[in-house]
Amino acid sequence: DQQVKQNSPSLSVQEGRISILNCDYTNSMFDYFLWYKKYPAEGPTFLISISSIKDKNEDGRFTVFLNKSAKHLSLHIVPSQPGDSAVYFCAASGSHGSSNTGKLIFGQGTTLQVKP
Amino acid sequence: EAQVTQNPRYLITVTGKKLTVTCSQNMNHEYMSWYRQDPGLGLRQIYYSMNVEVTDKGDVPEGYKVSRKEKRNFPLILESPSPNQTSLYFCASSLRPKKDTEAFFGQGTRLTVV
Numbered sequence: 001d002q003q004v005k006q007n008s009p010s011l012s013v014q015e016g017r018i019s020i021l022n023c024d025y026t027n028s029m030f031d032y033f034l035w036y037k038k039y040p041a042e043g044p045t046f047l048i049s050i051s052s053i054k055d056k057n058e059d060g061r062f063t064v065f066l067n068k069s070a071k072h073l074s075l076h077i078v079p080s081q082p083g084d085s086a087v088y089f090c091a092a093s094g095s096h097g098s099s100n101t102g103k104l105i106f107g108q109g110t111t112l113q114v115k116p
Numbered sequence: 117e118a119q120v121t122q123n124p125r126y127l128i129t130v131t132g133k134k135l136t137v138t139c140s141q142n143m144n145h146e147y148m149s150w151y152r153q154d155p156g157l158g159l160r161q162i163y164y165s166m167n168v169e170v171t172d173k174g175d176v177p178e179g180y181k182v183s184r185k186e187k188r189n190f191p192l193i194l195e196s197p198s199p200n201q202t203s204l205y206f207c208a209s210s211l212r213p214k215k216d217t218e219a220f221f222g223q224g225t226r227l228t229v230v
Contacts, residue, residue, distance in 0.1 A: 002158075006158075032216050034218065041223070042224070044206070046218040046220075049216070049218065089159065093216075100213070101215045102164065102212070102214060102215070103149070103161055103174065104219060106159040106160070107158050108156055108157060108158045109158055
């Protein structure tokens with residue numbers, strides 16, 4: 001069963017507009033969330049993260065929002081640029097009943113295309 | 117330059133022929149892990165290592181082995197590869213095995229087993 005879900009396989013937005021990527025999780029033991037960005041033929045790279053004690057974290061054009069009651073997080077990119085076109089993975093971490101706290105549970109990924 | 121290096125990048129092999137994918141990091145990280153990426157499933161952890169000589173199974177360990185004899189290296193071994201192990205593999209390392217530590221990923225190894 002998929003504990004972290006990204007229900008939109010793809011998203012297309014116009015340059016300059018806002019991109020909103022969504023992620024849902026089922027395990028209430030998750031208490032740290034990360035977004036990774038992946039270009040073709042490269043490994044994922046860390047983008048931004050948020051702890052469950054916060055509901056928002058901002059870094060430049062990227063903002064992550066966390067709604068714990070809904071078990072939902074979203075990544076906002078404003079303004080979107082063509083160089084943002086990539087696959088975005090949501091990941092969750094935490095105790096989740098294990099001592100393997102370095103483990104990341106990933107969503108399926110969302111492919112973002114930003115059109116010039 | 118801080119990095120995680122995997123080799124080879126691409127590999128086509130036949131069923132049953134043992135292979136090793138190497139992974140090396142130059143950041144003195146304690147925690148290393150292997151993931152596989154499959155369509156519609158995201159990345160799933162295969163094995164992880166908390167430190168030298170400490171390894172354990174992740175979510176999908178069947179058919180794989182690992183070793184951690186040195187801090188910087190964490191090879192993934194497929195003793196008898198099968199077609200269902202055709203996948204994109206990523207090695208990752210983190211400074212410490214903590215939830216709030218970002219992971220650094222290698223560039224990936226695309227493995228095809230025929």
